[in-house]
Every structure is written in C-alpha cells, then in structure tokens.
Amino acid sequence: MTRHSPIHADDTVVLSALNVAKSYGNVQALKGVNFDVHKGSVTTLFGENGAGKSTLMKILSGVIQPTSGDIILDGQPVHFSRASDATARGISIIHQELSLAPNMNVRDNIFMGREIMGATGVDYAEEARQTAALMAELEEEIDPLTPVEDLRLGQQQLVEIARALSVKSRILIMDEPTSALSASEVEVLFKVIRDLKARGVSIVYISHHLEEALQITDHAVVLRDGEMTARAPRAEIDLEWIVRSMVGDNFDLGTPPTGYDLGAPALTIRDLTLPDTGHTLRNVVDGVSLEVRAGEIVCIYGLMGAGRTEMLETAAGRLTPTSGSVMLDGQDMIGLTIAQRIDRGLVLVPEDRQRDGLVQTMSVGQNLSLASIGAFTRGLFTSKSDEKELIDRSIREVTVKTDGGDAPIGSLSGGNQQKVVIGKMLATNPRVVMLDEPSRGIDIGAKAEVFSLLAKGARDKGLAVLFSTSEVNECLSIAHRIIVMRRGRISAEFDHTVTKEQIMAASGEAAD
Ligand SMILES: Nc1ncnc2c1ncn2[C@@H]1O[C@H](COP(=O)(O)OP(=O)(O)OP(=O)(O)O)[C@@H](O)[C@H]1O
Numbered sequence: 001m002t003r004h005s006p007i008h009a010d011d012t013v014v015l016s017a018l019n020v021a022k023s024y025g026n027v028q029a030l031k032g033v034n035f036d037v038h039k040g041s042v043t044t045l046f047g048e049n050g051a052g053k054s055t056l057m058k059i060l061s062g063v064i065q066p067t068s069g070d071i072i073l074d075g076q077p078v079h080f081s082r083a084s085d086a087t088a089r090g091i092s093i094i095h096q097e098l099s100l101a102p103n104m105n106v107r108d109n110i111f112m113g114r115e116i117m118g119a120t121g122v123d124y125a126e127e128a129r130q131t132a133a134l135m136a137e138l139e140e141e142i143d144p145l146t147p148v149e150d151l152r153l154g155q156q157q158l159v160e161i162a163r164a165l166s167v168k169s170r171i172l173i174m175d176e177p178t179s180a181l182s183a184s185e186v187e188v189l190f191k192v193i194r195d196l197k198a199r200g201v202s203i204v205y206i207s208h209h210l211e212e213a214l215q216i217t218d219h220a221v222v223l224r225d226g227e228m229t230a231r232a233p234r235a236e237i238d239l240e241w242i243v244r245s246m247v248g249d250n251f252d253l254g255t256p257p258t259g260y261d262l263g264a265p266a267l268t269i270r271d272l273t274l275p276d277t278g279h280t281l282r283n284v285v286d287g288v289s290l291e292v293r294a295g296e297i298v299c300i301y302g303l304m305g306a307g308r309t310e311m312l313e314t315a316a317g318r319l320t321p322t323s324g325s326v327m328l329d330g331q332d333m334i335g336l337t338i339a340q341r342i343d344r345g346l347v348l349v350p351e352d353r354q355r356d357g358l359v360q361t362m363s364v365g366q367n368l369s370l371a372s373i374g375a376f377t378r379g380l381f382t383s384k385s386d387e388k389e390l391i392d393r394s395i396r397e398v399t400v401k402t403d404g405g406d407a408p409i410g411s412l413s414g415g416n417q418q419k420v421v422i423g424k425m426l427a428t429n430p431r432v433v434m435l436d437e438p439s440r441g442i443d444i445g446a447k448a449e450v451f452s453l454l455a456k457g458a459r460d461k462g463l464a465v466l467f468s469t470s471e472v473n474e475c476l477s478i479a480h481r482i483i484v485m486r487r488g489r490i491s492a493e494f495d496h497t498v499t500k501e502q503i504m505a506a507s508g509e510a511a512d
C-alpha cells in the first residue's frame with residue numbers, strides 16, 4: 001500500500017487534550033496525555049489493547065470526565081458534563097461497541113433523541129428520506145424501516161456511522177469503525193472520510209488494522225500504557241514506525257510449528273452447501289470440502305462475502321446446510337446442536353464476539369468459565385478452586401489486561417473483551433478450534449500471543465486449528481496450509497511457502 005492521503009490541513013489545532021489523566025480505581029488509564037486534533041485532517045490514534053485510546057476519546061466527546069487535565073476547543077478551555085454538551089459544540093463519536101437498539105428500525109436508531117419535528121409531530125417521512133440518503137452515501141441501500149437486529153454486523157456498523165454523519169459534526173471521532181466492514185465497505189467509508197476532510201471536518205480515527213489506517217492517516221499518534229509515546233505527520237512514518245512505537249521491540253506473528261508428525265484428520269468437511277437466503281442464486285457456501293489434521297493449523301483467506309464466516313458457522317452448527325457432512329474424528333456432527341459439538345470438542349470463536357461471545361452482565365471470570373462449566377460440575381471436579389485456577393490460567397494465557405477475574409466484563413477495553421472470548425473457548429479443551437477473524441480488534445502484541453497459544457496447542461496437544469482472516473500477513477504466520485475461498489468455493493490451496501501475491505490473486509483481490 002503506497003497510497004498517501006493529501007494533507008488539506010492548514011495545521012490549525014481545533015481540539016486538544018492537555019495533560020489529561022483518568023483513573024478507574026487503581027487503574028490509571030491515562031497518565032497525563034497531550035493530544036491534538038488537526039483541522040480538516042485525519043489524526044489516527046494507534047496503541048495496544050488497553051492503552052487508553054477509547055478512554056481518551058470518551059473524554060473528548062463528553063461521555064466520561066477526566067480525573068485531571070483540560071480540554072481546549074478552538075483555543076478555549078471547555079467542560080463537557082455529558083455527551084450532549086460535546087455534540088452541541090460539534091463533536092460526535094462512533095463508539096467501538098455498537099450502541100444501537102437492536103429491536104428498533106434503522107430510521108429510529110439514527111434519529112433517536114433528535115427527532116425531526118413537523119407541523120403535526122415527528123416527521124417520519126422526512127427522517128426516512130434522510131436515512132435513505134445517508135445509507136446511499138455509504139453505498140449500502142438498506143430500507144430505513146428494517147429492524148437493526150435483522151442486519152448483519154457490518155451493516156449495523158454502517159448504521160452507527162450514518163447516525164454520526166447525520167449530526168453534521170465538525171469533529172468526528174471514529175473508534176474502530178471498520179472492525180466488521182468488508183474491504184469494499186471500508187473503501188466507501190474512506191471515500192466518505194476524504195469528502196468530510198475536504199469540507200473541513202476534523203477526524204480522529206482508531207484502528208488495529210494498521211495498514212488500512214495508514215491509507216487515510218495525516219497525523220499519527222501512539223498511546224502506550226496511558227502515555228503518548230510518539231507522534232508524527234504521515235510523511236515521516238511507515239508501518240514499522242507504528243509497530244515499533246506501539247510495542248517497543250521487534251516481534252513477529254510466528255511460523256508454523258514443526259518437529260512433530262501431523263495426526264489423523266480431526267475435522268473433515270465434505271461438499272458442504274448453504275444456500276443464500278437473499279436474492280442471488282448462488283450458494284453462500286458452495287460444495288466446500290476440506291480437512292484439518294490433528295496438530296495442523298489451516299488458515300482460510302478470502303474477501304468478505306467469500307463465505308468464510310458462513311462455512312465456519314455451518315460447521316459449528318449455527319447454520320444448517322442443505323447438504324454435505326461435517327465430521328469430527330470420523331464422527332458425524334450434522335444434526336448435533338452447537339453445545340453438543342462443543343462437548344465433543346468442536347468449537348468456534350465467532351466473528352461477532354461482542355454479541356455472541358460474552359455475557360455483558362457477568363464478570364471476566366464468569367465469562368471465561370462459562371463454556372467449560374461442565375468440566376467443574378461433572379464427576380469429581382466440582383471445586384471452586386479448579387475453576388479459579390482455570391480462570392487465572394486463561395487470563396494469563398490470552399494476556400487479558402484486567403484487575404482480576406472479578407472485574408466486570410464491561411470494564412475491559414474492547415480488545416481485551418475479545419481475548420476473553422478466545423480464552424473461554426480454549427478453556428473447553430477442544431479437539432478442533434475454529435476461529436473467525438480472531439485478530440479483529442486485538443493489537444499486534446496480543447495477536448502474537450494468541451497465535452503462539454494456538455501453535456502451542458497444535459504442537460503439544462494435537463489441537464487442530466482452522467482460522468479465517470482477511471489479512472494476508474496473518475495467513476503467512478503460523479498456518480501449515482492456506483485455503484483461499486472465493487464466492488463460496490475453495491479457489492486455491494497452498495502450503496506455507498506461498499507468496500502474498502499468490503494468495504491475493506486467488507482471492508480475486510489485486511495486491512497493489
Ligand atoms: N469503566 C471502566 N472501569 C474500569 N477500568 C476501565 C474502564 N474502562 C476502561 N478501563 C481500563 O482502562 C484502560 C484503558 O482502556 P481503553 O478502553 O481506553 O483501552 P483501548 O486503548 O481503547 O483498548 P482497545 O484497543 O482494546 O479498545 C484498560 O486497562 C481498561 O481495563
């Protein structure tokens with residue numbers, strides 16, 4: 001990626017944080033940070049999970065208040081007691097966690113609390129018209145009356161974005177806006193961001209997808225452990241600079257584990273087919289056959305819409321295929337429920353971890369042990385200490401940054417919540433673990449940790465691993481084998497000596 005965004009900015013600073021600190025009990029989320037938002041440009045905030053990015057953004061948008069420090073807007077100190085104070089001054093935020101009401105329709109989600117009033121009450125027709133216009137701008141034609149819960153995750157994220165755009169703010173904060181978007185949806189969003197910039201809107205952007213974020217970055221800022229460790233204009237930085245500033249030293253995502261023989265096929269999928277529920281005549285999963293042997297790590301690469309998620313969800317029992325078979329150690333899994341499959345040792349870490357993976361009202365520890373609760377209530381192991389040991393081990397293994405197992409899940413940073421879901425699934429001691437985009441939203445350090453954990457499981461316990469990704473570099477890390485999916489089918493299969501270009505070509509994507 002060599003595309004650079006032009007800098008329209010005259011380098012005026014519109015909004016700053018001055019020496020801002022924030023503590024949550026003993027946790028010092030921000031330790032005196034200075035941060036500038038430049039007019040008409042994109043300021044990108046990089047940092048590991050728990051570095052304090054969302055905390056800083058919530059302070060700038062009035063959602064929470066700093067423990068100390070000042071906010072300066074247009075050269076004047078301001079005090080925001082609530083989010084609406086910031087909105088009134090032209091600052092809005094797209095939150096990392098979706099904040100839509102699932103049972104309400106798209107229109108009402110966008111205009112909730114800011115209804116357009118006509119002569120005889122709320123002007124629903126005008127609201128619907130504006131909703132349709134916003135969705136058209138985002139090139140996602142969705143009926144304004146569709147309930148949000150009927151939309152796929154990426155579409156929900158676009159509604160969230162549309163809502164922020166509808167406010168016409170002059171400072172727009174985007175906290176991980178693309179985590180569920182497809183490559184083409186990201187392109188559209190970037191076009192919208194460039195338009196906003198041209199109109200003088202200032203943008204703060206946060207993403208763990210570093211290469212993607214670099215495409216629109218004008219100013220880069222790196223937070224580390226609540227402190228700002230680096231900042232520079234786009235022209236002076238590259239990917240390596242970001243990685244180095246984020247984690248401090250060199251690391252990589254690992255290599256395929258070796259030194260042992262692969263076992264028998266643990267997961268065997270034959271001719272799996274799932275029809276499209278929509279209007280295309282094509283099957284979403286179209287006669288997919290694949291095999292993962294004990295101890296083997298296989299990566300599935302593909303663009304969004306290639307059918308990766310659907311294939312994995314069908315294998316896990318979340319979707320019902322029209323034909324084909326899924327076998328675990330030679331045993332037929334079709335007809336078994338998700339729970340029965342988990343029990344047999346076939347687990348999926350889903351893509352939408354926030355919704356499907358966590359119980360928001362429970363603690364970190366309760367969430368971690370949820371899926372493996374059977375292990376503590378069965379046979380001799382009914383003890384609390386076994387459970388505590390498992391929780392502590394999981395927290396360590398997936399490097400969850402938390403005060404401890406009793407902390408509420410909501411107190412964790414977004415990426416750390418995702419690590420809890422991964423830890424929870426691994427704690428069930430699976431034979432086959434499938435992970436759908438395991439690295440979305442987690443920082444590169446944590447990615448390396450998760451990958452090394454999977455590699456260890458494969459080598460030491462004969463765990464069979466099947467993970468999907470849309471980042472080629474991740475395929476070229478620990479996977480022994482790489483399968484490329486395109487339009488519901490397997491379009492190519494490679495061993496780990498394949499090049500980035502070959503993988504991308506097979507997916508229908510050009511490596512630029
Ligand atoms: N409500 C809260 N209560 C207690 N601790 C919190 C709360 N919110 C955040 N924290 C802690 O503050 C620190 C910074 O969290 P923050 O959400 O800002 O991180 P982040 O940089 O956005 O990470 P991520 O990339 O994972 O989203 C973390 O250690 C987190 O656990």
Ligand SMILES: [Mg+2]
Pocket residue numbers: 053054055096175413414415
């Ligand atoms: Mg965050």
